[in-house]
Amino acid sequence: MSEKMLGPLLDRDLIQETISTAMSKGGQWAEVFVEDRQSASTEFDEGRVESMVSSRDLGAGIRVTVGEATGFAHTADLSLEGLREAALAAAAAAQGGNQIEPVALRGQGASLNRAEILPSTVSKARKVELTRQTDAAAREVDGAITQVSVRYSEGRRRILVANSDGVFNGDDQTRILLSVNCVASGDQGLQTGRETVGYTVGFELFDEYDVEAMARRAARRAITKLEARPAPSGQLPVVIQRGGGGVLFHEACGHGLEADLVDKGASVFRDRIGELVASPTVTLVDDGTMGSEWGTIAIDDEGCLSQRNVLIENGVLTDYMWDHSRSRSARRELSGNGRRQSYQHLPMVRMTNTFVMNGEIKPEDIVSDTEKGVYVAQLGGGQVNTATGDFVFGMTEAYLIEDGRITAPLRESNLIGNGPDVLQNIELLGNDFAMGSPGTCGKDGQGVPVGDGQPTLRVASLTIGGTAS
Amino acid sequence: MKNTAELPDLAQGLLTGARENEQFEVCLSRGRSTTVKAYLGQIESVRSGASQAVGVRIVVDGRQGFATAGSLDPEVLKQVVEEARENLQFAESDPDQGIAIPDGVVPPGLDLTDPAVLRLTAEDRAAVAIELERRCLSSDSRITGVRSSAWSDGWGEFALASTSGIAVQSEGGSCSVGVQPLAMQGTETQIGHAGDAARRPDALDLDRVVSEAVEDATRMLGATKPSSEKVTVVLEPSVAAAFLGTVVGALTGERVIKGRSPFAERLGEQIAVAQLTLIDDPTNMESLGADNHDGEGLAARRNVIVDSGVLSQFLHNSYTGRRAGTSSTGSAVRGPRSTPSVGIHALTIAPGVNNRDELFAKIKKGVFIRGVNGLHSGVNPVSGDFSVGAYGQRIQGGALGEPFREATIASTLQRMLLDIVEIGGDFEFLPNGTGMTSIAIADVALSGI
Incomplete structure (x- = not known):
């Protein structure tokens, strides 16, 4: 056993007893989720360390079900008494089933931390130095950069999931994020450029990752936009650079493939398994096992091993994503998509790393094949109405395409499209797959880390929400 | 371990550990909350829990350290103080950095501790969630389901104390409901949303929540994509609140002093039409954002931000106020888990006189915006670029017409303030505490086909 393998967060007998208490009022299934989260951040702004913050959260959430109820x-008191009180509170809302004996906990409840260098073992001075180096690289790009802020943050989240089916699994997740925001000032006002790097790794990330190059990209983005013209208003073909637009699929169809929304009739993809829902070039995957990507997890927050799930294969809808309660009512296997923001939240169906696989076309051919359109180099966030499939996403770096060439930079705006339409309208798919920036996906008030990715691609038509006619 | 000590005593206890050269501020909270969701006439889930939080801020020679935790366990409190002390060693000195100093302003003395939510039973909560769903389903034959019907309530205590002599405490409760009905026609589905929030359960307007949610879903059935053109838009109050909230965000001290606001150099200038007056007024009990103190323990106060179109002041906390050569406007916003930033407590617009139909009557061709999305992705409060997804109804010949969807509206924050043609008289306090009306804005780019 590796020295990084730690035993369960809480004692097995204590958990077993808590599960029994939770089921004592006639609960048919019970779960104990324990979480210990430690995080720290460094804010570097206006050329100096503005603040360093550290944070600690430890607690448990207890869930009991009877039928569909x-x-x-949740409680921050992990004593026998504190857990008992929470277990009884949960049990009060799920009573009256037959007496069922919970299965004895199997497994070790142990967790393996896959970080080579735990961030907490690195000196704070080193982290300050990292932010200073990033700041300096951004400022060196151009005198028009008037403000730079850099934020470094690290988080370690140890979890333990146990339930009355005997599940007793743990995970030890370490994530690191570094972001830089630049403001450039020109004759026509201010513009911004942002870059973020984040992985599920330890501090070894910075042995290889070139933070100065990242800082320069952010600074150049702000400078370029000083010359930007208003984005068009209306429909045009849109080419999205590799890694820049995975969020399009996250919004266009990812959320609509979450079984909880499907089940309640709030998804345009309901009852469409086996149908051609996308261009036959499109294969969409959600993969929680993917290397050290931002959305990678060893187990989900219901104790299920994370896995690779093909959702759309060659344009055909093959599966939805599932959590414990939806897979149980549908009598099918779990898919490793049950996630929650913290021990204070109920889990629900969530994405992990969602991406579209490579096509066969060279990216440069996609641009040269486009007479008039918009080239999006970086997308910001997005939002979807899963009932209609209408979704928006912001473009934070974009250019016009004229006569097959990338030309003038455009000011920021949102794009709007309809998920099912856009999937059918992916007309060219590149062979240059890349993952994009780390993201936080929000759903019903809970945020979880997710990744996305895609090769360069062209959508036949999207509505550009600019102001130029 | 449980810590049942009174929060102010706990805070004073921590202050005694402050060293001579330290400015030391402790922020503590404790609370309970319950959320009940109903589905198909039954309880779907009941979620409840207790939470605790501590935040300690220490400043020495202009260097600030901060640490926080989700527990009031004595051992944890000790660790948090040590962490904050360690963190400040790595911060760099800023002569304006520091905790708030009492400024003599008297707090409004609002009684916000209505105990009504403490008397709620599990049955009360479930009954409302189930009732909301049932009423949505029975109100219109096109409503085929309800994605979510929820009741929430909570009670919280808060205490803040510092070595500069600040010692404040508060406690209070609130409750809210939210419902999302689904309307179906043929193969088309539309989802509606509505909600309400109040300090006491009997102040919630369930009739209105049901009718708004059902209308929100059914009115959008048959919606089509509009043509791209410049039009006059009428923003309904929640949309107007989102737009003006973004504007006021750019008028907060932090953004202004750091050169991240398009309005940074415009104090005293006309930035909007003369009809626009914006006030942050946490002293008005009618707003759910009302409070006696800000996040640094200074008295909450009424601040006129835009006065008849003129930018009359920026909002500040102690740090940004000092740096700007002025003083705090009582606008620190924070919980124990973060350092104080600067923000709005209860943004309020001075209403016009005409109701919504009278606003529409003056518009030959335009759109009524019922909702927007992508505010976080398409609005850049530094450059002022504004572009959001929008849905609603067309306005033709002075009246509401067919619904539209899959469109965007775009302009810049700076231009929109000057393109306001009318402020409505339909003033209301929204569940988020904002007091708002409908607003008509000319010359906005609508993008569709």
Whole structure:
């Protein structure tokens, strides 16, 4: 056993007893989720360390179900008494089933930390130095850069999931994020450029990753936009650079493939398994096992091993994503997509790393094949109405395409499209797959880390929400 | 371990550990919350829990350290103080950095501790969630389901104390409901949303929540994509609140002093039409954002931000106020988990006189915006670029017409303030505490086909 393998966060007998208490009112299934989260951040702004912050959270969430009813209670008190109180509070909302004996906990409940260098073992001075180096590289790009802020953050999240089916699994997740925001000032006002790097790794990330190059990209983005003209208003073909637009699929169809939304009739993809829902070149995958990507997890927050799930294969809808309660009512296997923001939240169906696989076309041919359109080099966030499939996403770096060439930079705006339409309208798919920037996906008030990716591609038509006619 | 000590005592206890050269501020909270969701006439889930939080800020020679934790366990409190002390060693000195100094302003003395939510039972909560769903389903034959019907309530205590002599405490409760009905026609589905929030359960307007949510879903059935053109838009109050909230965000001290606001150099200038007056007024009990103190323990106060179109002041906390050569406007916003930033407590617009139909009557061709999305992705508060997804209804010949969807509206924050043609008289306090009306804005780019 590796020295990084740690035993369970809480004692097995204590958990077993808590599960029994949770089921004592006639609960048919019970779960204990324990979480210990430690995070720290460094804010570097206006050329100096503005603040360093550290944070600690430890607690448990207890869930009991009877039929379709769920009782849930959370507590920061992990003593026998504290857990008992929470278990009874959860049980009060899920009573009246037959007495069922919970299965004895199997497994070790142990967790392996896959970080080579735990960030907490690195000196704070080194982290300050990293932000200073990033700041300096951005400022050196151009005198028009008037403000730079850099944020470094690290988080370690140890979890333990146990339930009355005997599941007793742990995970030890370490994530690192570095972001830089630049403001450039010109005759026509201010513009911004942002870059973010984040992985599920330890501090070894910075042995290889070139933070100065990242800082320069952010600074150049702000400088370029000083000359930007208003984006068009209306429909045009849109080419999205590799890695820049995975969020399009996250919004266009990812959310609509979450089984909880499908089940409640709030998804345009309901009852469409086996149908051609996308251009036959499109294969969409959600993969929680993917290297050290931002959305990677060893187990989900219901104790299920994370896995690779093909959602759309050659344009055909093959599966939705599932959590414990939806897979149970559909009598099928779990898919490793049950996630929650913290021990204070109920899990629900969430994406991990969602991406579209390579096509066969060279990216330069996609641009040269486009007479008039918009080239999006970086997308910001997005949002979808899963009932209609209408989704927006912001473009934070974009250019016009004229006569097959990338030309003038455009000011920021949102794009709007309809998920099912856009999937059918992916007309060219490149062979240059890349993952994009780390993201936080929000759903019903809970945020979880997710990754996305895609090769360069062209959508036949999207509505550009600019102001130029 | 449980810590049942009174929060102010706990805070004073921590202050005694401050060293002579330290400015030391402790922020503590403790609370309980419950959320009940109903589905198909039954309880779907009940979520409840207790939470605790501590935040300690220490400043020495202009260097600030901060640490926080989700527990009031004595051992944890000790660690948090040590962490904050360690963190400040790595911060760099800023002569304006520091905790708030009492400024003599008297707090409004609002009684916000209505105990009504403490008397709620599990049955009360479930009954409302189930009732909301049932009423949505029975109100219109096109409503085929409800994605979510939820009740939430909570009670919280807060205490803040510092070595500069600040010692404040508060406690209070609130409750809210939210419902998302689904309307179907043929193969088309539309989802509606509505909600309400109040300090006491009997102040929630369930009739209105049901009718708004159902209308929000059914009105959009048959919506089509509009043509791209410059039009006059009428923003309904929640959309107007989102737009003006973004504007006021760019008028907060932090953004202004750091050169991240398009309005940084415009104090005293006309930035909007003369009809626009914007006030942050946490002293008005009618707003759910009302409070006696800000996030640094200074008295909450009424601040006129835009006065008849003139930018009359920026909002500040102690740090940004000092740096700007002025003083705090009582606008520190924070919980124990973060350092104080600068923000709005209860943004309020001075209403016009005409109701919504009278606003529409003056518009030959335009759109009524019922909702927007992508505010976080398409609005850049530094450059002022504004572009959001929008849905609603067309306005033709002075009246509401067919619904539209899959469109965007775009302009810049700077231009929109000057292109306001009318402020409505339909003033209301939204569940988020904002007091708002409908607003008509000319010359906005609508993008569709």
